[in-house]
Amino acid sequence: xxxxxxxxxxxxxxxxxxxxxxxxxxxxxxxxxxxxxxxxxxxxxxxxxxxxxxxxxxxxxxxxxxxxxxxxxxxxxxxxxxxxxxxxxxxxxxxxxxxxxxxxxxxxxxxxxxxxxxxxxxxxxxxxxxxxxxxxxxxxxxxxxxxxxxxxxxxxxxxxxxxxxxxxxxxxxxxxxxxxxxxxxxxxxxxxxxxxxxxxxxxxxxxxxxxxxxxxxxxxxxxxxxxxxxxxxxxxxxxxxxxxxxxxxxxxxxxxxxxxxxxxxxxxxxxxxxxxxxxxxxxxxxxxxxxxxxxxxxxxxxxxxxxxxxxxxxx
Amino acid sequence: xxxxxxxxxxxxxxxxxxxxxxxxxxxxxxxxxxxxxxxxxxxxxxxxxxxxxxxxxxxxxxxxxxxxxxxxxxxxxxxxxxxxxxxxxxxxxxxxxxxxxxxxxxxxxxxxx
Amino acid sequence: xxxxxxxxxxxxxxxxxxxxxxxxxxxxxxxxxxxxxxxxxxxxxxxxxxxxxxxxxxxxxxxxxxxxxxxxxxxxxxxxxxxxxxxxxxxxxxxxxxxxxxxxxxxxxxxxxxxxxxxxxxxxxxxxxxxxxxxxxxxxxxxxxxxxxxxxxxxxxxxxxxxxxxxxxxxxxxxxxxxxxxxxxxxxxxxxxxxxxxxxxxxxxxxxxxxxxxxxxxxxxxxxxxxxxxxxxxxxxxxxxxxxxxxxxxxxxxxxxxxxxxxxxxxxxxxxxxxxxxxxxxxxxxxxxxxxxxxxxxxxxxxxxxxxxxxxxxxxxxxxxxxxxxxxxxxxxxxxxxxxxxxxxxxxxxxxxxxxxxxxxxxxxxxxxxxxxxxxxxxxxxxxxxxxxxxxxxxxxxxxxxxxxxxxxxxxxxxxxxxxxxxxxxxxxxxxxxxxxxxxxxxxxxxxxxxxxxxxxxxxxxxxxxxxxxxxxxxxxxxxxxxxxxxxxxxxxxxxxxxxxxxxxx
Numbered sequence: 053x054x055x056x057x058x059x060x061x062x063x064x065x066x067x068x069x070x071x072x073x074x075x076x077x078x079x080x081x082x083x084x085x086x087x088x089x090x091x092x093x094x095x096x097x098x099x100x101x102x103x104x105x106x107x108x109x110x111x112x113x114x115x116x117x118x119x120x121x122x123x124x125x126x127x128x129x130x131x132x133x134x135x136x137x138x139x140x141x142x143x144x145x146x147x148x149x150x151x152x153x154x155x156x157x158x159x160x161x162x163x164x165x166x167x168x169x170x171x172x173x174x175x176x177x178x179x180x181x182x183x184x185x186x187x188x189x190x191x192x193x194x195x196x197x198x199x200x201x202x203x204x205x206x207x208x209x210x211x212x213x214x215x216x217x218x219x220x221x222x223x224x225x226x227x228x229x230x231x232x233x234x235x236x237x238x239x240x241x242x243x244x245x246x247x248x249x250x251x252x253x254x255x256x257x258x259x260x261x262x263x264x265x266x267x268x269x270x271x272x273x274x275x276x277x278x279x280x281x282x283x284x285x286x287x288x289x290x291x292x293x294x295x296x297x298x299x300x301x302x303x304x305x306x307x308x309x310x311x312x313x314x315x316x317x318x319x320x321x322x323x324x325x326x327x328x329x330x331x332x333x334x335x336x337x338x339x340x341x342x343x344x345x346x347x348x349x350x351x352x353x354x355x356x357x358x359x360x361x362x363x364x365x366x367x
Numbered sequence: 368x369x370x371x372x373x374x375x376x377x378x379x380x381x382x383x384x385x386x387x388x389x390x391x392x393x394x395x396x397x398x399x400x401x402x403x404x405x406x407x408x409x410x411x412x413x414x415x416x417x418x419x420x421x422x423x424x425x426x427x428x429x430x431x432x433x434x435x436x437x438x439x440x441x442x443x444x445x446x447x448x449x450x451x452x453x454x455x456x457x458x459x460x461x462x463x464x465x466x467x468x469x470x471x472x473x474x475x476x477x478x479x480x
Numbered sequence: 481x482x483x484x485x486x487x488x489x490x491x492x493x494x495x496x497x498x499x500x501x502x503x504x505x506x507x508x509x510x511x512x513x514x515x516x517x518x519x520x521x522x523x524x525x526x527x528x529x530x531x532x533x534x535x536x537x538x539x540x541x542x543x544x545x546x547x548x549x550x551x552x553x554x555x556x557x558x559x560x561x562x563x564x565x566x567x568x569x570x571x572x573x574x575x576x577x578x579x580x581x582x583x584x585x586x587x588x589x590x591x592x593x594x595x596x597x598x599x600x601x602x603x604x605x606x607x608x609x610x611x612x613x614x615x616x617x618x619x620x621x622x623x624x625x626x627x628x629x630x631x632x633x634x635x636x637x638x639x640x641x642x643x644x645x646x647x648x649x650x651x652x653x654x655x656x657x658x659x660x661x662x663x664x665x666x667x668x669x670x671x672x673x674x675x676x677x678x679x680x681x682x683x684x685x686x687x688x689x690x691x692x693x694x695x696x697x698x699x700x701x702x703x704x705x706x707x708x709x710x711x712x713x714x715x716x717x718x719x720x721x722x723x724x725x726x727x728x729x730x731x732x733x734x735x736x737x738x739x740x741x742x743x744x745x746x747x748x749x750x751x752x753x754x755x756x757x758x759x760x761x762x763x764x765x766x767x768x769x770x771x772x773x774x775x776x777x778x779x780x781x782x783x784x785x786x787x788x789x790x791x792x793x794x795x796x797x798x799x800x801x802x803x804x805x806x807x808x809x810x811x812x813x814x815x816x817x818x819x820x821x822x823x824x825x826x827x828x829x830x831x832x833x834x835x836x837x838x839x840x841x842x843x844x845x846x847x848x849x850x851x852x853x854x855x856x857x858x859x860x861x862x863x864x865x866x867x868x869x870x871x872x873x874x875x876x877x878x879x880x881x882x883x884x885x886x887x888x889x890x891x892x893x894x895x896x897x898x899x900x901x902x903x904x905x906x907x908x909x910x911x912x913x914x915x916x917x918x919x920x921x922x923x924x925x926x927x928x929x930x931x932x933x934x935x936x937x938x939x940x941x942x943x944x945x946x947x948x949x950x951x952x953x954x955x956x957x958x959x960x961x962x963x964x965x966x967x968x969x970x971x972x973x974x975x976x977x978x979x980x981x982x983x984x985x986x
Contacts, residue, residue, distance in 0.1 A: 059369060062370045062374070070377060070380060070381075073381055073384055074384060077397075077401060082396055082397055085397060089403065089404070093407075096407055099374060099377075099411065099414075102370060103371065103374060103411075103417065103427065104426030104427045105417060105435070111435075111440075112439060115440060119443060120443050120446055123446060123447060123450055124403075124446070124450070127453065131394075131396055131454070134462055137462055137464065142393060143391060151387055155386045155387040155390075158382065159380050159383030162378075162382055162383075163379035164694075165694065165699075166372075166375035166376070166412065166415065167372060167376070168693075173419035173420045173676065174679025175428040175679055176430045176555055177420055177423045177428045178423045180429050180430065180556060181423035181425065192429035193432050193433050193436070196433035200430075200556045200557050201550075201557065201624075202550055203550070204437050204558070204628055207629075208437050208440055210502050210632065211628065212440060214505075215444035215447055215635050217509065217602065217605060217609075218448045218451070218635055218638060218639035219447060219448055220598075220602075221639040221642075221643065222451050222642070222645075224645065225597070225598055225599070228596075274440060301512070304512060308510045311502075312506055312510075315502075315503065315506075321550070321551075322492065322495070326551060327547075327548060328492070328495045328499075328547070328549060330550045331550075355443075361451055361454065362451055389662065402665065405665055409665055416675055416676035420679070430681075431675060438668065444635065445631070445657075448638065449658070452642070452653055452657060455650055456647065456650040456651055459650060465651060465658075
């Protein structure tokens, strides 16, 4: 693409993003807003590609738009009865005008600040590139996530787990330990069953592909986990399998296994490589792949369970 | 880096839009949705920063990109927890409202610990 | 410069302080049932030991402890750092959490052979998670790590608010969540701008590179605003009273005493470590003004509360205001006096003594509410005769809030008062005096009821165990004993202050 064409494309994309975002935020019906949000997420994926961040684009598509969208759509459907009451609570025109002014000035301030950022921009790209061979990886973003700043990734898996814990804590006492989500087959239809049977194995293969190439090319466990979670949700909604009760030991172990392995390898590092979360010489790549392999099922389970919600029915 | 600057301005606009939605909408689900738009705007700012930091054979600075990936997962977790809270509130009370007179009414009744 | 000379001796303790509670969370979830309580009770003394060990390590070394994670030094990698402030906060956190845990055993016990129940599993696991998140806040030295810590803290604290499952606690938890998320997203926005301008996330490196330019100002304002929402400073305090009043007593104690202070700690880190002296005096005065508003507003509204727990929660809103007097009083004072200055020590004394006093008051209120079956103040008459120890704990905690000697609160407010007068900013002194009087009013209002004529037959009260009353009293005595501590340990607060921070205070 020539520069002018690229810029024109960017302008078009940016305008589209703004339009869809504005529509999403201002439309009357919440369910429509949720759909708009999914469209917005897909547009953002394109923006991330234009910003030369394919790993982020994949994550945005899979988690930011895909899994989040599913969650919001489901919630919007269940909350439809409350729409009428909410209408009455809308703040007055004057209030909305004042808030709009405030938000516009915040936006302007931030935009101005961004345009004032120094040129040439300070960056850690050179340091990352120089340190990359030591990790044995080809994908710099994976290296940042699992080597240079692995504490962030470790803690982030704990964040995911805590969110799951919080969601589970919302179950009424009488159904504690039961299965999350509505009865299996609640959305049953032949089309859905067919789709689930065809798509699920394909989705699993795609997920594995993304997971495997993440070491050297855009991809990785988060995206793969999101795809696996989506496949699970599809299969569960079609009635082909039922959600496991949350009291099941094996489910708890699957969810916990990822962070546990990560921690164990971290302590291994402190024993053999001199620092917590360090990797011994030459073993970096295999250990990183091991961590990712352990994290994949945990993340997929956690993502799927977060969408499923708190326990809602006993076995 | 004109493309990056353009998306930087868009990101700022998204932050403002998300903030507006978060403050103005009475329905908690719309607030959560607006929070997601706001969050994506912030992530885009990281993305613009990453793009401006391209070099050493890479299209962008990998550190902010990695931070965004972490951020997207954290934002999803937050959305899931908030939605679960909201749905539970709806199940308990039949309405989805944060209005204080709804909760204060129960408070005034006293109740126990 | 301290930044990253490499890991110091006993630096591994820093890793343990963060990781151990989360290992407890993982084990608790995996093993379920009774194990969660046992794991928590096992980790409490260990965690306390680690905190004390870190504090003594910092004290003996006279310098900050460092740990380079993963062997990668900043700017590419992440470093953990424990200075004097971290040490004080770690120990305070450990003590309050241990007390709250011991207190909560009665409410969240799982009898032998019983199936796993939701509330106990969740309480113990979330308590450990709060602990781990707080330790991460105090030991991090990286802007993005702070963000992850804030999120961890929110996710651990919010479900504690609605643990009982009552509708009003669900609404309170949702509002808390929304405020907290708004706060963290604003903080993250600031981090993005700072990285875009300076290319580093490490606090030490950033403090050496940062310049007083508009990008830094905007970033600092955004981050501070976000953190103010999380620390419930007026006028962003709306979420706090229903949330803290609705949680189980042990959780309320931890929320008011510690969780809310985590965000304040980060504001201090930003203003004094990352960007010392970056913002003009006016900004510091603004923070002080908001603090003053919080003191006055919180105290007045507390006076009008019908429910005991809401009264205590509004009192938290007020007492947090005192913390913000540190900004106008320390920024702009003479280098030689600033750090050792009364204001700095006073601010931290206020934070620690409030932690003990507020925790004691919430625990005592929990016992009173359990005994009477409700917490409507007007109908709690005469309970002091049935629960003398609890009411004594409440009273001692109240004395610390009022600033009556001897108590940590008195020392804190005295130091802040003298600093205000010395600095010529006598208006803060007026606010503090008014705040003390108002606190006296609401404390004595409650005590008058509790020690007054009985509202109902005392025999109909539920029995509560003496041991739990004793825990509340122990915390209250802790707040009082801080009044006897000489100002020598104030040196602990100075250890590890970065060089950049010292130059600044003109």
